[in-house]
Amino acid sequence: MTLALIIFRSLRQHLLSTIITALSIALAGGLLMSVWTIKEQSQATFTRVNIGFDAVLGPRGSKLELVLNSIFHLEASAGNISQADYDFVRHHPAVKLAIPIAVGDNLRGFRIVGTVPELFSAVEYAPGHTFAFAAGQVFHPDAKEAVMGNFAAEKLKLKVGDTFHPFHGLAFNPNEQHADTYTVVGVLAPSNTPADKVVWIPLHGLQTMSGHDPRAANDLSAVLIQLRGPSAGFRLDMMYNKQGNRLTFAYPIGAIIADLFSKIGWFDQVLTLIAYLVALVSAAGVLVSIYNSMSARRRDIAILRALGARRRLVFGAVVLEAAVIGLLGMMVSFGVYAAIASGVAAVIRTQTGVVLDPWVYGPIMWQAPLAMTALCALGGLVPAWVAYRTDIASTLAPSS
Amino acid sequence: MPLLSIRNLQKSFLSPEGGRKVIVHLPAFSLEAGQQLALRGESGSGKTTFLHLIAGILAADQGSIRLGERDMVGLNEPGRDRLRAQSIGYVFQTFNLLQGYTCLENVLLGMSFGPGADRARATALLERVGLGARLHHYPRQLSTGQQQRVAVARAIANRPKLVLADEPTGNLDRRNATEALALIREACRESGAALLLVTHDPEVLGAFEEVSDFATLNRVGEAAA
Numbered sequence: 001m002t003l004a005l006i007i008f009r010s011l012r013q014h015l016l017s018t019i020i021t022a023l024s025i026a027l028a029g030g031l032l033m034s035v036w037t038i039k040e041q042s043q044a045t046f047t048r049v050n051i052g053f054d055a056v057l058g059p060r061g062s063k064l065e066l067v068l069n070s071i072f073h074l075e076a077s078a079g080n081i082s083q084a085d086y087d088f089v090r091h092h093p094a095v096k097l098a099i100p101i102a103v104g105d106n107l108r109g110f111r112i113v114g115t116v117p118e119l120f121s122a123v124e125y126a127p128g129h130t131f132a133f134a135a136g137q138v139f140h141p142d143a144k145e146a147v148m149g150n151f152a153a154e155k156l157k158l159k160v161g162d163t164f165h166p167f168h169g170l171a172f173n174p175n176e177q178h179a180d181t182y183t184v185v186g187v188l189a190p191s192n193t194p195a196d197k198v199v200w201i202p203l204h205g206l207q208t209m210s211g212h213d214p215r216a217a218n219d220l221s222a223v224l225i226q227l228r229g230p231s232a233g234f235r236l237d238m239m240y241n242k243q244g245n246r247l248t249f250a251y252p253i254g255a256i257i258a259d260l261f262s263k264i265g266w267f268d269q270v271l272t273l274i275a276y277l278v279a280l281v282s283a284a285g286v287l288v289s290i291y292n293s294m295s296a297r298r299r300d301i302a303i304l305r306a307l308g309a310r311r312r313l314v315f316g317a318v319v320l321e322a323a324v325i326g327l328l329g330m331m332v333s334f335g336v337y338a339a340i341a342s343g344v345a346a347v348i349r350t351q352t353g354v355v356l357d358p359w360v361y362g363p364i365m366w367q368a369p370l371a372m373t374a375l376c377a378l379g380g381l382v383p384a385w386v387a388y389r390t391d392i393a394s395t396l397a398p399s400s
Numbered sequence: 401m402p403l404l405s406i407r408n409l410q411k412s413f414l415s416p417e418g419g420r421k422v423i424v425h426l427p428a429f430s431l432e433a434g435q436q437l438a439l440r441g442e443s444g445s446g447k448t449t450f451l452h453l454i455a456g457i458l459a460a461d462q463g464s465i466r467l468g469e470r471d472m473v474g475l476n477e478p479g480r481d482r483l484r485a486q487s488i489g490y491v492f493q494t495f496n497l498l499q500g501y502t503c504l505e506n507v508l509l510g511m512s513f514g515p516g517a518d519r520a521r522a523t524a525l526l527e528r529v530g531l532g533a534r535l536h537h538y539p540r541q542l543s544t545g546q547q548q549r550v551a552v553a554r555a556i557a558n559r560p561k562l563v564l565a566d567e568p569t570g571n572l573d574r575r576n577a578t579e580a581l582a583l584i585r586e587a588c589r590e591s592g593a594a595l596l597l598v599t600h601d602p603e604v605l606g607a608f609e610e611v612s613d614f615a616t617l618n619r620v621g622e623a624a625a
Contacts, residue, residue: 002509002512002513002517005501005505005509006509009498009500009501009505010500012500013499013500299496300498300499300500303496303497303498304498304509304513305457305481306455306457306484306490306492306496307485307490307509307510307513307554308481308482308484308485308486308510308513308514309481309485309513310478310481311477311478392452392457393448393449393452393457393458396492396494396496
């Protein structure tokens with residue numbers, strides 16, 4: 001009771017510095033947990049996202065670019081492949097399913113992707129999950145109809161029955177509007193995949209969009225492939241990447257994305273280092289905050305000692321006070337973490353369609369509070385030593 | 401057997417000029433249980449140092465300070481802290497109340513280092529010194545006279561055998577000084593504690609039946625530094 005009372009009263013007596021220091025701890029802790037969780041979640045989620053496909057076949061170029069373009073609907077298309085290439089791979093005995101896609105247009109910044117209706121019926125974008133419709137149905141392959149990804153529909157405020165004119169190019173330019181009019185016939189239920197931020201239209205529609213080069217009317221951007229087994233992937237990899245030189249076979253998708261993360265690993269390390277530095281500075285802030293108030297506290301400490309408090313009690317009280325400031329800060333840090341992680345998750349969803357869940361439990365949720373509290377207690381050791389050494393006689397009443 | 405028995409007590413400090421300066425050198429001093437004694441002494445005569453030595457706040461260079469069966473000089477610092485908390489009450493000239501704590505908490509905190517916090521007794525003591533309505537007030541909300549009353553309540557809260565009072569009226573006006581002095585003496589009498597009070601105030605000294613001159617007791621001139 002005594003220790004708790006001493007700590008509580010001291011925190012209250014120095015309320016402003018307690019609040020400011022705890023807030024800096026909260027910021028540091030929130031940042032630390034956010035960086036860590038976003039990093040872990042992004043890596044885990046992005047390497048898992050393949051919307052049900054094992055591989056992508058596309059024009060000769062970077063495998064990463066091909067995957068980003070055809071699975072995540074990011075980056076520019078590296079070029080086209082021919083209908084013949086599609087027909088060949090579609091009928092290859094190693095291939096279970098091949099879905100063609102074509103890109104090149106957008107609707108106010110949301111990518112329009114041409115594909116076939118089978119994408120919505122024959123593909124499990126995640127184990128046990130096929131694309132479901134929140135409203136309407138799939139487009140007819142020969143009609144000027146569109147299926148909206150859920151996020152795209154929400155942001156573009158389009159519903160079944162609405163019409164729109166596509167814009168040329170992958171980047172939105174209001175002067176590049178096509179004359180074609182498309183009618184929304186379906187809105188996908190949320191899948192938490194990049195498919196949510198896409199406006200899907202029939203493959204033929206995109207290929208023959210007014211203003212497109214008629215010579216490319218049968219070309220495709222890529223083919224999304226389901227394989228019959230793992231060995232099939234290596235056979236096709238050998239055929240397209242090692243022996244051939246016209247096309248690129250990106251397989252396995254998860255490993256290619258993992259490679260991306262390993263390439264940008266330095267960025268994670270920089271962010272983590274910054275978070276660690278912020279944590280360290282905050283712990284130093286605890287030290288400075290308590291140390292600076294020691295001259296004001298010294299008299300109280302001397303009185304406590306005069307009343308019979310042992311040196312180790314006042315030492316422990318200061319260390320514990322520092323730890324409590326750290327703990328208070330870390331309690332608030334979950335709010336900071338929620339704000340940062342939710343914001344980042346929203347940006348990632350907007351940019352990629354991939355939904356991260358910041359509330360999935362990770363060991364950092366207890367490791368960070370524990371480490372920060374311990375670090376703050378460590379920061380309290382210096383002022384605690386000053387408290388320990390406080391001389392009662394010289395600090396208290398004038399001598400007579 | 402006296403409650404407090406001091407023999408050959410000596411305390412010196414490093415002087416600014418180098419070397420050590422003896423501040424306290426008492427060949428003999430004693431106080432009986434329940435006795436109330438005032439020590440006359442001018443400022444800078446070493447009275448406070450003497451009380452600090454008895455309370456174990458300072459360690460003596462040599463000699464013995466027996467409080468009942470225990471020799472304060474022979475104890476290490478935690479032992480002195482414990483003995484002070486359990487057996488000695490201290491009233492300071494500047495009250496030395498903890499400003500961030502209520503009156504009740506000031507008394508309870510003093511108890512917690514001794515026999516343990518007893519809320520009922522702390523409340524009763526504050527009522528006894530006339531502050532029953534101010535239990536949850538902070539020292540800054542009290543007059544100086546009231547603050548000294550809280551300090552008195554805190555000093556006797558642990559049922560000490562000995563209360564040391566260092567110029568307890570030095571910061572009070574005459575009316576409050578008279579009341580505070582009477583309160584300290586009554587409180588000690590009621591609790592059976594001996595009282596050793598040091599002051600240079602003739603009016604305070606005049607209130608005591610037994611008065612000693614500290615300069616006579618403290619023979620620093622005879623000490624070898």
